[in-house]
Amino acid sequence: MRAVTTHYARTAGIRATGNSRGRVLGLLLTLCALTALFATATPADAANTEDAADTPTRAAYLADRLRDNPVHVSDQLPREVPRSTAPDFARIAKKTGVPTYVLVLPLQTGADGRQLLGAVHDRLGRDGLYVLFEGPDIAEARAFGVDAPADAAVTVTQYELPYDAGPLLSFERFADVIAQGGEKATARAEAARETHPDDEPAEMYIGPSDRQNQSFITGILLTGVPLSILLPAAYAGRGRPKKPVLRRSVWGAAVLSAAAVTLTATVVFDQTRSSAAEPPTPADLSARVERVAAGLKQDPVYADPESPRVLDARQLDRLHERIRDFRRSDGGGPVYVSLVPQTPESESAGDSGLFAAAVHAKVGGDGVYVVADPADGTIDVYNHGLRLDGNRLSFDVPDSVTLGDSRADEAGDHLLGERLDALMTFLDDTPRTDRPWSEPAPPAAPSATGETSLPPLFSTDFWPGLFVGAFAALLLSSLVAGATWIVRGVRRRRSPVPEPSGSLPLTAPTEPSVSYLRRTAHAELTALTSGFSDPGDRDRAWDHLDAALLLVDGDPGRVRQPGTDASTLVAVIVLARAGRAALAGDPADLCCGINPLHGPAARRHHVRVSAEGNSRRLLPVCGLCGDTAVAEPRGIPGRLLKLPDPSLGNTRFPYYDVTDGPLTAVPQGIARLIDKVRETAGVH
Numbered sequence: 001m002r003a004v005t006t007h008y009a010r011t012a013g014i015r016a017t018g019n020s021r022g023r024v025l026g027l028l029l030t031l032c033a034l035t036a037l038f039a040t041a042t043p044a045d046a047a048n049t050e051d052a053a054d055t056p057t058r059a060a061y062l063a064d065r066l067r068d069n070p071v072h073v074s075d076q077l078p079r080e081v082p083r084s085t086a087p088d089f090a091r092i093a094k095k096t097g098v099p100t101y102v103l104v105l106p107l108q109t110g111a112d113g114r115q116l117l118g119a120v121h122d123r124l125g126r127d128g129l130y131v132l133f134e135g136p137d138i139a140e141a142r143a144f145g146v147d148a149p150a151d152a153a154v155t156v157t158q159y160e161l162p163y164d165a166g167p168l169l170s171f172e173r174f175a176d177v178i179a180q181g182g183e184k185a186t187a188r189a190e191a192a193r194e195t196h197p198d199d200e201p202a203e204m205y206i207g208p209s210d211r212q213n214q215s216f217i218t219g220i221l222l223t224g225v226p227l228s229i230l231l232p233a234a235y236a237g238r239g240r241p242k243k244p245v246l247r248r249s250v251w252g253a254a255v256l257s258a259a260a261v262t263l264t265a266t267v268v269f270d271q272t273r274s275s276a277a278e279p280p281t282p283a284d285l286s287a288r289v290e291r292v293a294a295g296l297k298q299d300p301v302y303a304d305p306e307s308p309r310v311l312d313a314r315q316l317d318r319l320h321e322r323i324r325d326f327r328r329s330d331g332g333g334p335v336y337v338s339l340v341p342q343t344p345e346s347e348s349a350g351d352s353g354l355f356a357a358a359v360h361a362k363v364g365g366d367g368v369y370v371v372a373d374p375a376d377g378t379i380d381v382y383n384h385g386l387r388l389d390g391n392r393l394s395f396d397v398p399d400s401v402t403l404g405d406s407r408a409d410e411a412g413d414h415l416l417g418e419r420l421d422a423l424m425t426f427l428d429d430t431p432r433t434d435r436p437w438s439e440p441a442p443p444a445a446p447s448a449t450g451e452t453s454l455p456p457l458f459s460t461d462f463w464p465g466l467f468v469g470a471f472a473a474l475l476l477s478s479l480v481a482g483a484t485w486i487v488r489g490v491r492r493r494r495s496p497v498p499e500p501s502g503s504l505p506l507t508a509p510t511e512p513s514v515s516y517l518r519r520t521a522h523a524e525l526t527a528l529t530s531g532f533s534d535p536g537d538r539d540r541a542w543d544h545l546d547a548a549l550l551l552v553d554g555d556p557g558r559v560r561q562p563g564t565d566a567s568t569l570v571a572v573i574v575l576a577r578a579g580r581a582a583l584a585g586d587p588a589d590l591c592c593g594i595n596p597l598h599g600p601a602a603r604r605h606h607v608r609v610s611a612e613g614n615s616r617r618l619l620p621v622c623g624l625c626g627d628t629a630v631a632e633p634r635g636i637p638g639r640l641l642k643l644p645d646p647s648l649g650n651t652r653f654p655y656y657d658v659t660d661g662p663l664t665a666v667p668q669g670i671a672r673l674i675d676k677v678r679e680t681a682g683v684h
Contacts, residue, residue, distance in 0.1 A: 059119035061305035066101045066124055073104040074306055075287035079448045080136055080345040081167050082280040083287060088168055095175040098146040099128030104167065105306055106135065106341055108375065113140035129178065135345065136167040136276070138174060149185035153177040156185070159192035162201040163515075166276020200515065200560065207274050211454045212461040218265040219465020220472065225261055226254035227473030232480050265457060275452040285347040285448065288340075289355070293362030296336045303339040303374075308412075310339060310374045315417030322424035331432030333386040334367030337420065341375040344650070349445045352380040357442055360384045366436065368393075368427060370420070377404050377414025379423060383437045388430050390437035397426060508597030511642050511652055517569035521559040524576035529556065531583045544579030544670070547677040548572050551662070566643040567659040570596060571666075571673065578670045593619030593667040595641040596655070605629050609654065611637045619667050 065072040071089045073081060081104050093100035103120070117130045117140055127145025131138060138157055141150035153174045161170055177185045206214075233250045295302035300323050301316060303309065311319065319337065326332045338359060348354040352371040360369055366385025372378070379402050383390050399405075401422050408415040509516065528545055551572050552558040559572055574596045581587055581600070588600035594607065601620030607629045609617050621629060628635045642652035643659075656664050665676035 057119075058305060058308060059116060060123050062103055062116075062120050063123035066103070066120065070100065071102045071104075073102075074106060075284070075291060076106050076304075076306065076341060076343065077104065077135060077345045078280040078284040078287070078347050079349065079451065080275075080277050081133070082278055082284040084281050084284055085168065085278050089171060092168065092171050092175050095172075096129055096148065096178040098143075098148050098178070099126065100131065100175075101126070101128055102131045102133070102171070104133040106343055106345070106375075108134065108308065114142060116140075117142045131171070131174070133167055133171075136170070137163075138167075138170055141174070147182065148178050149180075149182045149189075150178070152182075152185040152189035155189040156192050159189075159196040160201065162203050164203050164205050164276060166204075168278075169276065200518070203515070205274050205276065206271050206454070208454065211269075211271070211274075211457070214265075214269040215455075215457055215459060216461035216465040216468075218261070218269065218457060219462040219467075220469035221261045221265070222258060222469060223466045224469030224473045224476075225257045227470055228476055229254045229257060231473060231477035269457050272454055273452050274454050277452050279449045279452070280347075288347060289358045289362055292338050292340055293359050296338065296359065296363050300335060301337045301339070304341065307339070307341055307374045310372075310413040310416045311420075312417070315421075319417070319420055319424070322421065326424060326427055329428065331387050332427075334365060335370065335424070335427070336363065336367050337370045337372060339372050339374050339416070342371065342373050342378075343375075347445065347448075351442060351445060352378075353382060353439070353442045354445055356380070356382040357384075357439065370423065372416055372420060374414070374416065377408055377416060378402060379416070379419060381423065382439050384439055385436045387433045387436050388427070389433055390439070392430050393427075397423070401426065508595055508641075510595060510639060512566075512597070514566055514569070514644070517566055517573065518560050518564070521569045521572040521576070522556065524573050524580070525552075525556045525559060528576045528579045528583075531580060541579035541582040543674050544575045544582060547674040548575040548579070550677050550681045550683060551575075565646060565659075567655060567661055567663045570641070570643065570655060571661070571663045571677070573597060574666065575670070575673065575677075589669045589671055590620040591666050591670060591673075592622040592625055593617075594621055594625040594636060594639050596663070596666045597641060598622040598625065602626055607636045608633045609637060609640065617667075620669075 062072065069086070069090075071086045071093065073083045073086045073089065075083050089102050089104070093102060101120075101124070103117075113132045113134065117132055121127075121130055121142070121144045128143075129146060129148045129150060130142050130144065131150075132140040138154055141154050143150045156177045157170050157174050161173055165173075177188060180188065230250060292302055292304075301311075301319055303311065323335045323337075327334055336359070338356075340355075342348070342350050342352050342355060344350040346355070348358065352373070356369040356371050360367075360382075368386060368388070369382045369384055371380045371382070381393050381397055381402075383393050400408075401419050404414055404419060408419065512520075525548055528541070528548070532541075532545075548571075549556070551568050552564065558564055559569060574591055577599065578588065578591065590601035590604075592598035592601045599622060602623045603621065603626060604618055605621045605626055606616050606618050607621065607625075609615055609619075611634065625636065625639060628639060641655045643655050644650055644652050645658045652658075656667070662673060662676040662680055665672045
């Protein structure tokens with residue numbers, strides 16, 4: 001542009017030499033040239049600037065929401081924090097005594113909550129206390145222009161409440177601490193840190209499996225206790241005249257015990273919900289789909305304004321161009337792209353197919369519906385009504401497009417712009433069909449209310465518990481009768497009580513919670529540390545203790561901290577228990593490869609490790625798992641220890657598939673596990 005301008009200026013100057021009129025004419029020609037040049041050179045830049053201005057940033061969008069209402073609850077979390085709870089947040093916010101602005105958003109991995117709050121404040125331009133929830137947890141709080149102990153309040157909430165307290169109770173505690181003032185709040189935060197570092201508050205809610213256990217126990221007691229009164233009394237009165245008063249008192253005691261068990265169980269096991277999540281309304285469950293559908297009616301590419309941007313202006317223009325070209329192509333049609341996170345807390349429970357079907361129904365137009373998750377970078381494609389080969393779209397889209405590769409994993413935007421462009425190329429090459437393709441109707445999402453409702457106490461395992469209780473009472477009465485017969489026939493002899501062998505238990509949960517693993521690892525590691533009573537113990541179990549401490553950087557207290565993953569906790573438990581067994585003089589080199597928490601292995605066995613197909617592995621097995629492998633091979637997959645995969649949330653896989661760390665060495669023996677820990681820690 002500078003060269004063209006100089007050219008026009010020089011030309012005008014030559015023509016204007018010799019008189020003032022020529023100089024004026026030259027100046028006018030130069031201005032005209034510049035005007036024409038800018039008019040032809042800048043339309044694209046101006047259009048891009050306009051597009052950027054029309055697309056608000058995440059912070060600007062959230063600031064606009066808070067300008068309308070000081071509490072913004074995302075419509076993406078109806079199963080965990082419904083939008084209908086916003087008035088409850090507003091009511092609690094008044095207790096802080098300062099202007100309070102609340103944002104409840106989905107968890108954004110890697111996002112800087114503190115920076116986001118600062119940006120929202122700058123755009124809103126209002127001083128006050130800004131609080132950010134990521135899901136049900138308070139992630140960050142900042143005070144701008146007001147005196148509020150935000151950091152202390154967050155600390156108290158994290159230490160004083162269990163992880164399942166829920167957002168409203170957490171915010172209630174947060175507001176109470178803010179209202180106390182800076183000095184008292186700081187003192188309370190320090191006290192919370194000192195009181196609860198290793199003493200995690202008890203969980204407030206139970207799960208369906210816990211309710212089944214409660215029902216089972218109730219059934220056992222309801223038949224076991226009354227029959228334990230009646231059967232021994234009947235045996236004791238055998239051969240003696242039955243007195244009516246005594247007979248009525250025995251029956252009365254049995255009936256009263258049954259009534260007491262029933263009443264006590266209903267009072268003690270009074271939980272009705274498994275979560276603090278409030279039941280969502282139909283409006284809560286449809287809000288996000290309606291928002292996305294309304295956006296797609298205006299623009300075929302909808303980027304979630306609550307999520308970080310993953311497409312820049314150039315990539316967005318390129319995608320729009322590819323969509324227009326595909327729509328005009330032979331056999332093509334509309335393409336709708338939704339850049340929206342898919343989480344288990346959403347209305348579709350994280351099912352992108354269900355989400356796409358709901359959006360298609362709201363948009364009311366056939367087309368290819370693409371769901372691109374800006375959080376994890378996955379891309380799913382669904383054909384609703386276009387003449388495209390549906391099988392090719394369902395099964396042949398390259399993994400580099402749908403899942404990404406190592407470059408996409410490392411990139412903050414997951415290279416979604418590049419991968420969506422590749423997807424459009426794939427759609428261009430997809431064979432056309434004679435008839436429109438329709439996606440099969442996806443299964444309905446789980447009931448949001450049913451997910452958090454516990455089954456009644458007198459259901460599920462209550463009925464098997466009744467039979468077990470009757471059997472236990474019969475067994476107990478038989479033992480009492482046998483003991484009575486022995487006392488009457490011979491002199492009772494006291495048998496020595498066997499000392500514990502140090503062997504590990506043969507039963508353990510197959511899907512243990514992280515809190516269970518933390519408590520168990522801390523207890524086992526503490527017991528092993530305190531078990532060293534003389535220097536000779538170092539030769540027998542020091543390697544086990546040393547390896548267990550390497551896993552927690554030498555600090556046993558770290559096993560109780562949230563940062564330690566499940567596979568590390570299991571490795572600590574296995575090493576600590578093996579060390580205790582060595583101290584007790586009962587060392588074992590092999591650990592059960594089905595579930596390392598079972599303890600020592602008796603032998604190696606080829607076992608079936610998948611319920612589908614015939615996949616087998618040679619693993620060491622404990623006695624019980626070995627018997628199961630022989631008598632019921634298909635029962636082994638159900639006994640495998642399954643741990644949550646950190647990259648897939650709560651999805652669980654066999655322990656040797658969720659990690660490449662030391663725990664994978666368990667099938668090779670305790671000695672190999674110790675070596676693997678040292679190799680990982682760089683200790684030789």
